[in-house]
Amino acid sequence: xxxxxxxxxxxxxxxxxxxxxxxxxxxxxxxxxxxxxxxxxxxxxxxxxxxxxxxxxxxxxxxxxxxxxxxxxxxxxxxxxxxxxxxxxxxxxxxxxxxxxxxxxxxxxxxxxxxxxxxxxxxxxxxxxxxxxxxxxxxxxxxxxxxxxxxxxxxxxxxxxxxxxxxxxxxxxxxxxxxxxxxxxxxxxxxxxxxxxxxxxxxxxxxxxxxx
Amino acid sequence: xxxxxxxxxxxxxxxxxxxxxxxxxxxxxxxxxxxxxxxxxxxxxxxxxxxxxxxxxxxxxxxxxxxxxxxxxxxxxxxxxxxxxxxxxxxxxxxxxxxxxxxxxxxxxxxxxxxxxxxxxxxxxxxxxxxxxxxxxxxxxxxxxxxxxxxxxxxxxxxxxxxxxxxxxxxxxxxxxxxxxxxxxxxxxxxxxxxxxxxxxxxxxxxxxxxxxxxxxxxxxxxxxxxxxxxxxxx
Numbered sequence: 001x002x003x004x005x006x007x008x009x010x011x012x013x014x015x016x017x018x019x020x021x022x023x024x025x026x027x028x029x030x031x032x033x034x035x036x037x038x039x040x041x042x043x044x045x046x047x048x049x050x051x052x053x054x055x056x057x058x059x060x061x062x063x064x065x066x067x068x069x070x071x072x073x074x075x076x077x078x079x080x081x082x083x084x085x086x087x088x089x090x091x092x093x094x095x096x097x098x099x100x101x102x103x104x105x106x107x108x109x110x111x112x113x114x115x116x117x118x119x120x121x122x123x124x125x126x127x128x129x130x131x132x133x134x135x136x137x138x139x140x141x142x143x144x145x146x147x148x149x150x151x152x153x154x155x156x157x158x159x160x161x162x163x164x165x166x167x168x169x170x171x172x173x174x175x176x177x178x179x180x181x182x183x184x185x186x187x188x189x190x191x192x193x194x195x196x197x198x199x200x201x202x203x204x205x206x207x208x209x210x211x212x
Numbered sequence: 213x214x215x216x217x218x219x220x221x222x223x224x225x226x227x228x229x230x231x232x233x234x235x236x237x238x239x240x241x242x243x244x245x246x247x248x249x250x251x252x253x254x255x256x257x258x259x260x261x262x263x264x265x266x267x268x269x270x271x272x273x274x275x276x277x278x279x280x281x282x283x284x285x286x287x288x289x290x291x292x293x294x295x296x297x298x299x300x301x302x303x304x305x306x307x308x309x310x311x312x313x314x315x316x317x318x319x320x321x322x323x324x325x326x327x328x329x330x331x332x333x334x335x336x337x338x339x340x341x342x343x344x345x346x347x348x349x350x351x352x353x354x355x356x357x358x359x360x361x362x363x364x365x366x367x368x369x370x371x372x373x374x375x376x377x378x379x380x381x382x383x384x385x386x387x388x389x390x391x392x393x394x395x396x397x398x399x400x401x402x403x404x405x406x407x408x409x410x411x412x413x414x415x416x417x418x419x420x421x422x423x424x425x426x427x428x429x430x431x432x433x434x435x436x437x438x439x440x441x442x443x444x445x446x447x
Contacts, residue, residue: 024243025220025230031395033219035303036245038296040238045296047226049350052395054225055217061392061400066443068404072411073436079415080429087422 029055074115095134101127109158117155121164124151142179145172153199160206162199169195262308266315276330280316284339287313291343291386294394295350307399313339314387314406317380321413336379343386344370347393378417380410 027033034051037043043051091097101123108120128148132139149169156165173192177184223230230239290309297303313336320330344367355363366389374382384407391399415432418425 018240021230021239021243024239025223026218028216029219029222031397032303034222035297036242037219037223039299039301039303040242041299042235042238042242043223043226043228045298047228048297049295049393050354051222051226052393053354054222056392056395060397062443064397064400064404066440068408069436069440069443072408073433073440075408075412076415076429076433076436078433079412080426080433083422083426083429087426 092130093134098127098130098134101130117159117161118164120155121152124148124155125168140179142172142176145175148172160203160210162203162206166196166199166203169199262311280333280335283312283316284335287311287316288339288342291346291390294390294396294399295346307394307396310390311387311399311402311406313343314380314383314403314410317378317383318406318410318413321378321380321410321417324417325413333379336383337374340370340374340379340382340386343390347386347389351393377411377414381407381414384410 029051031052034043034048034055037051038045038048085092105120105123105127108116108123125148128144128151131137132144145168149165149172152165152168153162156162170192173195177188220230229235286309290306290312293301293306294303294310297306317336320333324330348363348367351363352360370382370385373385384403388400388403388407391397391403411432415425415429418428420428
């Protein structure tokens with residue numbers, strides 16, 4: 001207020017904001033509120049970007065760009081691999097493809113983290129289906145899914161997180177119900193529920209032991 | 213802990229005196245309007261305009277050449293309004309209009325992917341270059357020499373994107389830059405989503421062999437991952 005008094009002494013007309021204007025001026029600066037300052041003619045339009053530079057939360061923007069780049073990167077890599085596989089589909093009818101998949105699976109096993117673990121799960125499933133495709137065994141889909149589920153449980157035991165196993169196991173039971181409706185009985189559903197319950201119990205035990 | 217910057221301090225930083233007599237009435241008007249729920253009103257206006265421009269984009273596919281010119285005109289005005297909010301106009305319509313061209317370009321890329329034979333793109337490319345130049349000119353006065361070099365490289369990168377991946381990616385990138393400079397976060401999220409969809413459509417639309425497309429996707433993936441690592445390291 002001393003500054004205001006000094007200006008008044010010099011004969012300069014000064015308006016002191018009232019309480020409502022004070023409350024408005026104490027609001028945090030955001031893109032919307034600063035745009036309103038421009039709209040009402042308080043801030044010159046040419047200064048809007050300068051004002052935005054003063055209150056911009058760079059960390060929030062960096063996080064957005066980092067996440068976008070990471071997701072786009074992963075999707076691009078997966079798309080690249082898929083396109084490559086599509087163009088060389090003949091290769092996937094040979095036993096060499098199985099060796100390649102086993103090598104990739106071994107590499108996934110050597111690495112830690114959620115991504116190698118997920119990639120390992122996908123490679124495991126691909127190996128099961130490819131084995132049937134290469135050797136033309138004619139195994140039904142549900143049997144292949146049960147084989148994948150049992151291998152997946154062993155793979156997930158490594159990190160003590162059984163979510164993918166849960167998905168594959170339920171897919172196997174569902175496929176069984178669709179492929180062989182005659183086999184579906186009360187016992188089948190009891191077995192399905194028991195298998196799920198056993199998996200959830202193992203998961204619970206692992207989580208509990210992990211917390212200790 | 214740092215206090216958030218309030219409007220008073222912001223105006224002081226920009227040499228605007230709140231005691232100036234000519235600002236008394238505008239300040240009182242602005243203070244009177246604060247009772248209206250700001251975010252809800254802005255979000256509703258933005259949604260309304262996005263819907264309108266979405267419908268306009270759909271209409272444009274019936275008369276593509278005229279529609280493209282209309283969208284380009286609207287998008288250029290939107291960018292200018294976003295970077296220099298004019299006196300007496302609300303902010304949301306400009307933000308929505310700015311996104312019209314990237315939405316249109318992404319829709320065209322996806323339509324081409326599904327077999328529609330749509331030519332054109334020159335007015336879109338010219339508008340993107342105009343928008344990028346507008347950003348460059350606006351920011352030039354406050355830039356240091358290193359920032360100017362970076363901006364020129366970014367401009368060249370946008371031109372490269374235009375020539376390799378088409379207008380969709382470049383339009384989304386310019387929108388992201390405009391949203392960042394204007395600190396419009398929802399618009400930034402829209403730009404990122406549009407960039408992703410345009411990029412995917414562009415790779416699948418490329419008139420090259422599957423191996424070349426796979427290689428482009430893999431190299432892009434590696435470049436994106438390096439960028440993500442660099443951004444993580446900047447914390």
